[in-house]
Amino acid sequence: MGLRVGILTGGGDCPGLNAVIRAVVRRSCLAEGSEILGVMNGWRGLIEDDVKPLTRRRVAGILPRGGTILGTSRVNPQDGPDFVPRIRATWERHRLDALIVTGGEGTLRAARDMWHEHRLPLVGIPKTIDNDLDGTDFPFGFDTAVNTVMEAVDRLHSTAESHHRVMVIEVMGRHAGWIAAYGGIAGGADIILVPEHPFRISRICELLSQRQRQGSAFSIIVVAEDAHPHPEENFLDEAAEAEIYRRGRLGGIGFYLAREIEARTKIETRHANLGYVQRGGAPSAFDRVLATRFGVKAFEMVLEKRWGEMVALRGSRMACVPLDDAVRKIKHLDEEIYHVAEVFFG
Numbered sequence: 001m002g003l004r005v006g007i008l009t010g011g012g013d014c015p016g017l018n019a020v021i022r023a024v025v026r027r028s029c030l031a032e033g034s035e036i037l038g039v040m041n042g043w044r045g046l047i048e049d050d051v052k053p054l055t056r057r058r059v060a061g062i063l064p065r066g067g068t069i070l071g072t073s074r075v076n077p078q079d080g081p082d083f084v085p086r087i088r089a090t091w092e093r094h095r096l097d098a099l100i101v102t103g104g105e106g107t108l109r110a111a112r113d114m115w116h117e118h119r120l121p122l123v124g125i126p127k128t129i130d131n132d133l134d135g136t137d138f139p140f141g142f143d144t145a146v147n148t149v150m151e152a153v154d155r156l157h158s159t160a161e162s163h164h165r166v167m168v169i170e171v172m173g174r175h176a177g178w179i180a181a182y183g184g185i186a187g188g189a190d191i192i193l194v195p196e197h198p199f200r201i202s203r204i205c206e207l208l209s210q211r212q213r214q215g216s217a218f219s220i221i222v223v224a225e226d227a228h229p230h231p232e233e234n235f236l237d238e239a240a241e242a243e244i245y246r247r248g249r250l251g252g253i254g255f256y257l258a259r260e261i262e263a264r265t266k267i268e269t270r271h272a273n274l275g276y277v278q279r280g281g282a283p284s285a286f287d288r289v290l291a292t293r294f295g296v297k298a299f300e301m302v303l304e305k306r307w308g309e310m311v312a313l314r315g316s317r318m319a320c321v322p323l324d325d326a327v328r329k330i331k332h333l334d335e336e337i338y339h340v341a342e343v344f345f346g
């Protein structure tokens, strides 16, 4: 007998979500009698009984589209006292056999809890532009975001050069410096600042002035949204810190950094925050292929009843890892990558 499998997309959206949805549906077409049900807006769809059948026809043409046709939210299934019973009611009403949860750290942590504490039969798929999920070499979404950053850095390079300015480019990544490091290396940034390495403003200004003396009349700095000044050289007052490092919503370090650099070096400095542009657009070829492989594998994990596990990329192969391993800790920027970035500072 065929299976009835729900799929949801939770947390911040990213390129490749539609590719993964399509892949799950297309793989299910090979398992006779199976049906895929789209759960709208992450966990909220199960709480509010917002579930729609996903047919092969419904997913036709969505592979290259950004965003998610299912919508998303950051609703946690354990946050409301009646959420779990409501999820169970929706589950029974639609006679679900399993759930595929596509998400980043928050969504997959909730999935792990729903499996451990409530025995909801589910498997996970990793997506995030931040690349901060442990257990997989890469999620999908990261590669496209890095390409977007690279393109922006290229564009900002030419205007910085024309005006002989320092350009500070702020990028996302939450508490990990992956987007900044990859985007900065790919775009040829002169300085890259990441959360893993608190920065010294005096050193940055020294490098910029030295570049100027040596005839480079412009400079590019890529700064991650959670990069911090070294405590010994903190130039941010309390109000600025409260504004930049908000819980669950970072942003603003680029502005304060640019202001400080200009004040100290007297070199004209501008900033640009790339923001949500990094989450939008068509997925890269790498992300389309990875999301498609994840979707196919996740449906096969459902057939094998690998509950509480997540599909992962290990080297060049698909693998299954316990959700526990994926969400135990944040995957911080690899030191080897930072070392490469550092070679080009100044």
Ligand code: F6P
Residues within 6 Å of the ligand: 012, 104, 128, 129, 130, 172, 173, 174, 225, 248, 249, 250, 279
């Ligand atoms: O996790 C993805 C991400 O885009 C982070 O890089 C960023 O800090 C955060 O989400 C922004 O979240 P929201 O969509 O809630 O503003």
